[in-house]
Amino acid sequence: MTEQKVVFVNHKLSLRMTGILRLPYNFDLSKNYPAIVVAGPMLSIKEQAQSTYAKQLTKAGYVTLVYDGAYFGESEGAPRQLESPSVKETDIESAVDYLASLPYVDKDRIGGVGICGGGSYMSVAGVREPRFKAIAAVVPAISDISKSPMMGFFRPAEEVEAEKKAYEEGKGEVTYLNFMPRAFDEGAAYYYTSRGNRRGYSNKAVSWSQLELVAYNVPAIMKDMRKPYLVVTGENAWSRPASEEVFAAVPDGDKKIVVIPEAGHFDLYDLAPFMDDAADELVSFFADKL
Structure with missing residues (x-):
C-alpha cells in the first residue's frame, strides 16, 4: 500500500x-x-x-484516512490536548470533507470506524454526518459519562470552571487531568510500551475538557441512528457495558454486535488474534454495506 502524510482543514475551526x-x-x-x-x-x-x-482496511481495498484531531499531535489548536466531543465531531466531518474532495474516492461509499472514545464519537457522527453510509465502532467506551468510572478522573466542576475562566482572561495557565495513569495496568501495557507509545502522545487532557464530556450522553443521540451499524467489543473488555448500552440505544434494524471471545479492551487495539478477528468483522461489514 501507499502511505502519505496529508494536511486538510477543520473548516469550522479554521485549523x-x-x-x-x-x-x-x-x-x-x-x-x-x-x-x-x-x-x-x-x-x-x-x-x-x-x-x-x-492498514488492515487498506489491504482489503479501501482508501483510508487517519488524523491527529485538532489540539493534538501535529494538528493545530490551542490549548493543547483539549478533549472536546463537539470538536471531535468537527474533526470527523472535516476528514469526510477531505476524502470527498479526492477524485478517486466514491462519494457514495464512505464509511467510518472509531475505536474506544473514537468509537463513540464516530457513532454520533453516523447520526449527524449524512455522507457516511455505514459505521463501525470497536470497543466504544463513552456512553453516559456522568454514570461511568471515568468520573474518577474528574475534579470538582467549580475548580475547572475557574481555571478555564482564568486561562481565557489571560490570568492562568492550562491545567490538566491524567486520563491514563500508569497504575491502570491494562492501559499502561499499551500506551507506555512499544505497542502504543509514539512520539507526540500524551496522557493529559485539558482539565476543562470534563465540562463537556460529563454532559455527553451518547445513547440519547443514538436513538436517531438509521444507518448500518456494527459494534465490536471484547468478552472481557472493561468498556463492554458502555458498548452494549450504546448499541442497545440504536433502533432495531440494520445493526449487529460482535463479542470477540476472551478479548479485553486494549487487546482489540493491536494484539493477535483479537484485533485480527475484529478487523475481519469490519472488512466483512463494509464489503456488504459499502
Whole structure:
C-alpha cells in the first residue's frame, strides 16, 4: 500500500489538521474507491490504534484516512490536548470533507470506524454526518459519562470552571487531568510500551475538557441512528457495558454486535488474534454495506 502524510482543514475551526492517507495495493488513479475514516481513542494520535486498523482496511481495498484531531499531535489548536466531543465531531466531518474532495474516492461509499472514545464519537457522527453510509465502532467506551468510572478522573466542576475562566482572561495557565495513569495496568501495557507509545502522545487532557464530556450522553443521540451499524467489543473488555448500552440505544434494524471471545479492551487495539478477528468483522461489514 501507499502511505502519505496529508494536511486538510477543520473548516469550522479554521485549523489545519495532519493525517495519513493510505491507498490500496495496485492503486489505479482512473478508478473510484470506497473510503473509510478511522478515528482513534481519546487523546490518541494518528500513529496508534487507528493506523493498525486503517492498514488492515487498506489491504482489503479501501482508501483510508487517519488524523491527529485538532489540539493534538501535529494538528493545530490551542490549548493543547483539549478533549472536546463537539470538536471531535468537527474533526470527523472535516476528514469526510477531505476524502470527498479526492477524485478517486466514491462519494457514495464512505464509511467510518472509531475505536474506544473514537468509537463513540464516530457513532454520533453516523447520526449527524449524512455522507457516511455505514459505521463501525470497536470497543466504544463513552456512553453516559456522568454514570461511568471515568468520573474518577474528574475534579470538582467549580475548580475547572475557574481555571478555564482564568486561562481565557489571560490570568492562568492550562491545567490538566491524567486520563491514563500508569497504575491502570491494562492501559499502561499499551500506551507506555512499544505497542502504543509514539512520539507526540500524551496522557493529559485539558482539565476543562470534563465540562463537556460529563454532559455527553451518547445513547440519547443514538436513538436517531438509521444507518448500518456494527459494534465490536471484547468478552472481557472493561468498556463492554458502555458498548452494549450504546448499541442497545440504536433502533432495531440494520445493526449487529460482535463479542470477540476472551478479548479485553486494549487487546482489540493491536494484539493477535483479537484485533485480527475484529478487523475481519469490519472488512466483512463494509464489503456488504459499502
